[in-house]
Amino acid sequence: METTRISIDLVHQECGECGTIFGMSRALRNCRLGDKQYWWCPNGHQRYFGGKTHAQQVKDLEQAVTEMRDYAVRQRDRADGNHRTSTALKGHVTRLRNRAAEGRCQWCEVVSDDMAQHVADRHPERVNDEGQPS
Numbered sequence: 001m002e003t004t005r006i007s008i009d010l011v012h013q014e015c016g017e018c019g020t021i022f023g024m025s026r027a028l029r030n031c032r033l034g035d036k037q038y039w040w041c042p043n044g045h046q047r048y049f050g051g052k053t054h055a056q057q058v059k060d061l062e063q064a065v066t067e068m069r070d071y072a073v074r075q076r077d078r079a080d081g082n083h084r085t086s087t088a089l090k091g092h093v094t095r096l097r098n099r100a101a102e103g104r105c106q107w108c109e110v111v112s113d114d115m116a117q118h119v120a121d122r123h124p125e126r127v128n129d130e131g132q133p134s
C-alpha cells in the first residue's frame, strides 16, 4: 500500500455553538476570517467569523482618508480666509489711522480741527446714544 506523507497547518478552532474543538487549516481559516463566509463545525453548526470583511475594512480606511483629506482642505481654506480677512482689516485700520493723523473725516474726507464736533454736526447718524461715533 502506497502512502503519502503530507503536512497540514491546523489551527485549533472552537465551535461557539457546541464547544467542540477541532483543527481548521490555517489557509481556510484565514480565508473565512477575510471573507466572512460561513463554515461548519464537525457537528454541522453554521458559523462565521464576526467583524468586518477585508473589503469593508479597506472601504472604511479609504473613507477615513477621504474625511481627513476633506478636513485638511477645509482647515487650509479657513486659514487662507483668516489671512485674507486679517490683511484687509490691517489695510482698513491703516487708512483710518492715516486719516485720523491728518484730522480727516473718515466719511466725507473733510479735514477738521474738531472731529468730534464735525461728526456730531455732519454725520449725526454715525453717533450712537452715548455720543460716541459708531
Ligand SMILES: [Zn+2]
Pocket: 015, 016, 017, 018, 019, 020, 041, 042, 043, 044, 045
Ligand atoms: Zn458545533
Ligand SMILES: [Zn+2]
Pocket: 105, 106, 107, 108, 109, 110, 118, 119, 122, 123
Ligand atoms: Zn465728515
